[in-house]
Amino acid sequence: MRASNAIIGAFAAALFAATPAPAQIGPSPAPNPSLSPPAGSGLHVEPGLLATPGAPLVFAAAAKKDGFVWDNRPSIRYGDWFQLDGKALLEGAVESHDPDDTGEGTSFEWGRRRFGVQGSVTKYVEYEATYGWEPDGQWRDVYVNVRPLAYAQVQGGKFKIPFGYERLTGPRNLDFVYRSRVSDALTPGRSVGVMAHGRAFKRVIRYAVGIFEDDGDQPPDLEPLAPIADDQAAVEEGRTWAARGTVSPLRLGSMPGKYNNLEVGAAYTHAVVPEGRNHLQGDTVFGGEFFDRQYYTKGARTRLGLEVSWAIGPAFVAAEYIVSREAREGQGVGNETQIDPDLPEIEGRGWYVAGTWVITGENRDGGVNPKRPLLQGGFGAVEVAARYEKLSFASAGSPAEPPSRSPRAANIAGNADSAWTIGVNWYVNRWARLRFNFINETLDDPALGPAPDASSLRTIVTMFQIGF
């Protein structure tokens, strides 16, 4: 009851907040061009990453008035010299599972609860500082981006390592309640570092190259083993290198901007992970792991990602393929000829294909912005979505021995999670949205999963999201 009250209350507040701002209704620019991708980009990328608008355009659309301004969000502006925007995001979800092993039935949980500021100082410097109360309270993005030229920018601070299309997509622009399993498990997330990035040839090419102090906050925390006496081969966590590049080939042709935002890209990361049970793990949407941190690893962790996305009017398709490899240097148990041999790498491999269709006709490009919001002469915008995905873990190569759960097995007992999701997104207005997802997961080896006796795991989730 408290959960439903919270949802109703939050939604009512969002709807009420929408009403006194009729001047901002309609096909006006995106809530804030500095947050949303530039028109025709096709990318819903988090600020400061590959969203690299031209030099002075960031606040051009609304920078008409100095002082306090409410233009989709609270803002303090002084010409092109200074801008500070407030930003906030609140999410909550009602979720139920089948089978319901915990006996919890339908439950409500708060999701992201974030508040922050972002803006610019002169046309050359951008900044953001966002704090998230979920799950345990920490700064999310705290960075400064210096952009003397569109093709040569430098960003430093804490932000997302440039890897993974969906990972780099902000929560307000996701198409589903949950990111795909492969994004969840195999992308690095945020870290502290410095990154050179930019775009060239009329946004046909974008790039980012950075170095970060660790391998991001998305993988579970590292648990290095205590060193043993005269351990000469100990490895400490090293820095992570990352590079990402995307190409929008249709921009070179004469296709209308509405259709030319096909973008393909690739990314790579390299990190060094200390000895321990520190490999990437696979979690189900259902809850619980299907591939837990059972095995010892040591050495390089690499990722390779390929991506494609295309917004075509009200339709949108995206796909990613990511493979990770984690070394197990000296982690074997030996044989007649070798002590502590290297073991085959642990390989994580996953992909997804997703598509959406805004049935009320709004363009997808740049995010869905309802033409006729609820209580303002319309019903909002409605989008249907579907995704199929798979994430698997196994030993790389083809080890001869049978699979085992031994933490030093050459051939680990791998597992895979295949899932399909169907969803409906209701964009109530520019601030509030409701997402409904039905997710069906199937594990290759249910015995290693959260419900060993179940052939499939089903999750129904409805999430509200309010943000600016």
Add this chain to the structure above:
Amino acid sequence: MAARRLLAGALLLAALCAEARTAAAQTSADLFNDQALQRIDLYVNTRDWYWLRALPESSDYYPANMKWNGTTLTNVGIRLRGSGSRSTTKPALRVDFDRYDAGRTFLGLSAISLRNNVQDPSGVRELLTMKTYRAMGLKAPRMAPAALYINNAYFGFYTLTEEIDEAFLASVFGESSGYLFEYRWSSYYYFGYLGSALAPYAALWAPRTRTTESQGSLYQPVEAMVRSINDAPGENFVAAVSQYTDLNVFMRLVAVQAAIAEADGLLGSWAVNNHFLYRMGGRTLHHFIPWDASSSLHALDYPLHVGHDENVLMRRALTVPSLTLLYYDTLVAAANLFDQADGAAGPGQAAPGWLEREASRLLDLIRPAMLADQVKPFTNAEFEAGAEEVLTFTRIRGEFVRWEARRFMPGARPVY
């Protein structure tokens, strides 16, 4: 030339077939064959071996590969084991074949133990004792002498021991669906009744099968057995207690333990100790299975009546004439087994008995491994002295047991 090639091919094929037969014929009996020193190779990651020996209180498992007789078993789990014999210098080890792969067995076994013999300078006391139990028709784990190699380097002399687990139960009882308990010594206990609450019994006997069942399912019959041992009226003692344990088997077991001078068994100097208790599925009958005989062959003149007065079960059983007779008959039978000669005696000396022959053979078998063992807590001289003690015991104990049995047997006349 062609004929020679054909012959060579045939010989190769025959050799391969012979090897295949050998491999296929390997059984757990081969593993526990004490006619040979079994070589066990364990391959363990350096880090794991370090931590296994650095954490004496930990029973964490570490992965390993085990090789025996040309067969390598990957991904077994090893851990430190033992209480009195717990050592990080020369760790006693449990090797689980199914630790990481549920249900996996090796030669029908799910686990073995590598006992470190740190309480026995001779290294053969347990081997001889378990062999004696089995020779006397009692159910006891099999053992074999073993040379343990860690990561291709000789580590030490061990005793390879059959684990008391479901595989063992199935092999000796024909089923393993019942309740197996391991006795945990915490204080001197003599089968006194501990009350109707089950917790005190749970503290004494730890479940090793059906571990998730309720305390009632596990211990109600144990409580009933102990209550019956203590409270059954004298005239009804045998009938009442026989619902819960086979008194004949119990008397034979304690008699053999007395004969072999087991000072830490069911009736030893430290009260009840060193046994497993097994209650077959759907029944109330409990079986005692001996375990850990490192204090056997304790002394040439180890008394035959240790614990008889203190132990309630033994004290009351000895009030039953048939059970008393069985006890002394078994003592004499064990003594006769010890002295059972095989062939004629040499000039001027007695023919060695079965126990001496076994001891002598085993000591000869293990001597090189024992002398090369750099982690044993004894010197080589102490080993030789221990070996001599054992041999002396084997030569004299039979006669001592017979003499004492005749003295105390019901209706016996004084022996002068």
